[in-house]
Amino acid sequence: MSPLKRIAYFVGLPIVLIVLWYALSFGSTNFFVPKPIELAQTLWTTWIGDRFFEDVLPSLGRLAVGLFFAIGLGIVLGLLIGSTRWLRNLLEPLLEFFRAIPPPVLVPLLMLLIGVNDSMKVAVIISGAIWPVLLNTVEGVRAVDSVLNDSCRSYGIAGFARIRYFVLPAVTPQIMAGVRQSLSIGLILMVISEMFASSSGLGFTIVQFQRNFAIPEMWSGIVVLGLIGLGLAIIFQFVERRVLHWYHGLKEITHDS
Template sequence: MNKVLTQSKTIAVEIWLPIGLFVLWWFATAGSTSLYFPPLPRIVAKLGEILSTRFASDILPSLQNFGLGLGIAILAGITLGLALGALPPVHEALKPVLEFMRAIPGVAILPVALFIFGIGSDMKVAIIVFGAFWPVLLNTIDGIRGVDGLVKEVSRSYKIRPVDYIFRILLPAASPQIIAGVRISVSLGIILIVASEYIASTEGIGYIQLQSARLFQMDVMWAALLLLGVLGYVANALFRLVEHGLLRWHRGVRGTSQGA
């Protein structure tokens, strides 16, 4: 019962401000006649229209590209980060190249991606992979290198198999930092999928927003913007559920150590 009450309070604290701002926006713009700031009721109506008529043609492709690009970035970032974190000399040798590459914004490679992959989903996925890859990679490297040296020595002394060493010791120990990197990548993925749909695209949420702005359909533009915000919030909420399950052991260990 206490757990349910605690969760209810947490949810209430989290959602009261968004709900309050939404209500304020609703009544503040209810009588608006401005072309650029249409009434929120009309925006919500357009949002419902987009969801009902353009889900398969525009929203679903964006979600698919986002999921595929983020999945590849996470897998590649953890795999390479594990290798570089476990091999410090290799990491030091590659560090200048990694620092150079990660300093390039994902949006900046749009022309290159267009040239290599052409117009289509491959280009959008490539941009998401490039931008979302670096937080996962760097956090994984830091997490692996931050594993207690005594744990590593004990593992070598007991001659633990490499597979068990990786999946039962290194990755669990580094998981808090890896998860932190993935969380950053989720936000970057949302940004990059929209940016990739602004250029040479005929579908997607970003395409809806850009085209509606060009046609001065401001209610549609605001509806697409509202949809992006909702998708970002939902993606973050789902990731928090995954994070809660994956790091349950970490919170237990931390609670035990604090209690001691």
């Protein structure tokens, strides 16, 4: 495919949609529907400046800390639980139950236990985002190739080396699949924790706009959240490509043959 055609495919539909939006909202005085240019201006004036440092950055910071601990703890605990059979049997039904609890209900619960502060919001993100990583890691450790496992054992590879060179690479595809789910859950929880109990942050600000009927500002907030989601997805894809390049390569080869 020629590069020109590729670009056309890439931007074609978005341009058509924006033009359509522009045309349809041109003469409209509908209070709820923003116009494209107006929205772009509002986006700029509302979010660039003080608000960026007071609301957006702290929100992103909490999200980053929460996700870091959720993923880290998820992998470590997952490796531990997955490689100890009795521990796995002991905890599996319990973990299934915890995963099934819709994470947003933990917001009022943790508010009570920790109080309304930053650590509560981080705890909410951790307590919701840890499950996909944890359970996928457990599942992955359980499904490691038994031949490779026996080979490791007969070569006397044990302890840390076994985890570093055999278990961890083997479960990385599963871990990454879990991380992908964790990212979106983490983002949702960041917003909810701020909507429910906060006086700052992205979620709070957007709800505030809506309550004051500041409609263009509200829409611009939705766009900001969308951009953050998109940014996370792009970062994830980049990291996944790097971490799992061997895996994608392997899959391509086995598909070809």
